[in-house]
Every structure is written in C-alpha cells, then in structure tokens.
Amino acid sequence: EAGVAQSPRYKIIEKRQSVAFWCNPISGHATLYWYQQILGQGPKLLIQFQNNGVVDDSQLPKDRFSAERLKGVDSTLKIQPAKLEDSAVYLCASSLSRPSNTEAFFGQGTRLTVV
Amino acid sequence: QQQVKQSPQSLIVQKGGISIINCAYENTAFDYFPWYQQFPGKGPALLIAIRPDVSEKKEGRFTISFNKSAKQFSLHIMDSQPGDSATYFCAPKGRDDKIIFGKGTRLHILP
Numbered sequence: 001e002a003g004v005a006q007s008p009r010y011k012i013i014e015k016r017q018s019v020a021f022w023c024n025p026i027s028g029h030a031t032l033y034w035y036q037q038i039l040g041q042g043p044k045l046l047i048q049f050q051n052n053g054v055v056d057d058s059q060l061p062k063d064r065f066s067a068e069r070l071k072g073v074d075s076t077l078k079i080q081p082a083k084l085e086d087s088a089v090y091l092c093a094s095s096l097s098r099p100s101n102t103e104a105f106f107g108q109g110t111r112l113t114v115v
Numbered sequence: 116q117q118q119v120k121q122s123p124q125s126l127i128v129q130k131g132g133i134s135i136i137n138c139a140y141e142n143t144a145f146d147y148f149p150w151y152q153q154f155p156g157k158g159p160a161l162l163i164a165i166r167p168d169v170s171e172k173k174e175g176r177f178t179i180s181f182n183k184s185a186k187q188f189s190l191h192i193m194d195s196q197p198g199d200s201a202t203y204f205c206a207p208k209g210r211d212d213k214i215i216f217g218k219g220t221r222l223h224i225l226p
Contacts, residue, residue, distance in 0.1 A: 004158075031212045042121075042204055042216035043159070056213060091158050093214075100210050101147035101166055106158030 002026065006092050006107035014115055018080035021110045025073070025094030031055075032069055033104065034077050035091040043091055049075065050097055082114045118142050121205050121217025129225050134192040136220045138205030141186065145207035148181060150190045153202045153219075162203070163190070195224045 005024040013019050025032050030051050035043035046065065048056040051072035060067070064083070069075040079086055089111050095104040120139045128134045136150075149164035165172045165179040165188065172179045178191040188207075192199055205217040 033214065035216075040219075042218045043206075044216070045214065048213060050212070055211065093158075095208075095212065097212055100212050101208065103147075103149060103161040103164060104206075104208070104214055106151075106160065108156070108158050 004092055004094055004105050004107035006090075006110055008110055009108065010111050010113075012113045012115060013082055015084055016081040018078065019082055019112065020079075021077045021090050021092075021112075023075045023077070023092030023107060025075070025092070026105055028096070029094035029105075030072070030097040031095045031104075032075050033091075033093040033095075034067055034075070035093065037089045037091055037109070039088070046077070046090075079112075082112075084114050087112055087114045119205060119207060119215045119217045121220060123220060124218065125221040125223075127223045127225060128195045130195060130197060132195050132224075134190075134195045134199065134222055134224070136190045136203055136205075136222070137187065138189065138207075138217055139185075139187045140205075140207050140215075142207070142209060142215070143186070144209045144211070146210055147208040148179065148188045149206055149208070150177075150179065151204045151206055151216075153204065159204055159206070192222075195222075197224045197226050200224045 032049040034046040037043040049069040089109040091109045093104040093106045151159035152162040153159040176193045181188040
C-alpha cells in the first residue's frame with residue numbers, strides 16, 4: 001500500500017516570498033490533515049478536510065495561509081507571504097473517516113526554512 | 116487551549132529498563148487513543164493504539180493502559196532498546212476525526 005506522498009521534501013525561501021506544498025493521500029482516505037510542526041514541538045493542526053470540504057481551519061492563519069483539496073484527493077497548502085516564524089515541518093496526513101477510530105498515516109513532511 | 120497534556124517532556128532510560136509516558140486529556144468525545152513514534156526527519160508513525168472499550172492492550176514490548184474515568188492513558192515500553200530512542204506523541208482522535216497531539220516526549224535509551 002502506497003503511503004502519503006508529500007513534495008517537496010525541503011524548501012528554502014526568503015521572507016515575503018510565496019511557497020506551495022503538495023500532498024497525495026492514501027487512496028480511499030476521505031479525511032486529510034495539514035499539520036505544522038515547529039522544531040521540538042508537537043504537530044499543530046492547520047486544516048482538516050473531509051473529501052473536498054473543510055471541517056476545521058480554526059488555527060490556519062488565513063491572512064497568509066490557504067489550502068485546497070481539489071476533487072477530494074490531492075491537496076495543496078500555500079503560504080503567501082512567508083514570515084520567519086513559518087519555518088517548520090509541514091506534515092500531511094490522511095485517514096479513513098468511517099470508522100472514525102482508525103489511525104492516521106503521515107507523510108515525511110516538507111521542511112520549510114524562511115530566511 | 117491545551118486539551119492533551121503529555122509527560123514527561125524528556126526521559127532517559129537504561130537499556131533493558133521500562134519507559135513510561137503519560138497522557139491526560141479533557142475531551143470526552145475522543146474515541147481512539149494512539150501513540151505515535153517519530154524519528155528525526157520522518158513523519159509520525161503509529162506505534163500502538165487502544166479503543167475506549169478496553170483498559171489495556173499489549174503488542175510485543177509495548178503496552179497501552181487506559182483509564183477512562185481518569186481520562187488518562189499511558190505507554191509502557193518494556194525491555195527498552197537503543198532503537199526505541201525517538202520522540203513519542205499521544206494523539207487522541209475524536210468522532211469528528213480531529214486529532215490533537217501532545218507536546219511530545221523525547222526518549223533516550225542508554226546503551
């Protein structure tokens with residue numbers, strides 16, 4: 001079974017530039033998550049999709065972050081403009097939505113460095 | 116709003132010893148209680164999980180103990196090995212599929 005694919009693995013940009021991350025979840029997984037993990041901390045949920053609808057984006061800084069999940073499969077997360085404090089690993093995860101009590105599978109993440 | 120409290124923040128255990136990590140939660144709507152293991156440069160991966168209808172689950176050297184009334188669950192690693200050195204997260208999941216991570220425990224097993 002193919003896992004969650006993310007690209008790119010690493011990205012270095014200057015502050016105020018824009019950047020986009022891509023995620024391909026496991027086939028058949030209706031729920032998709034984007035997490036931000038700052039070094040030494042636990043992952044923080046940015047946005048959760050159910051198919052192509054947003055379930056929770058309460059912690060997404062909407063003035064600079066946006067995300068979409070076209071056709072309920074792949075997803076992209078964009079930051080525009082980037083700030084120094086956006087330096088982190090961005091993790092994508094997916095899971096079955098029914099039943100709900102099942103594991104989430106994580107990609108390897110994209111490490112973003114803003115200089 | 117901190118819904119999941121994990122302790123300790125870091126832990127050093129001698130090889131062959133027992134590692135114990137604890138997690139306390141507030142949300143009674145959680146219905147899946149996993150522990151994830153994360154190595155540097157990798158995403159978290161499921162180690163072991165429990166559902167609220169049982170109080171304990173054992174898989175090899177790893178055991179979850181679950182106390183529904185106290186809203187706590189813990190991870191026990193028996194015969195800890197240097198390869199167990201990693202960061203561990205509790206990350207309970209709710210019926211709305213929302214997953215809330217603890218802050219993590221950095222475990223180091225001394226050879």
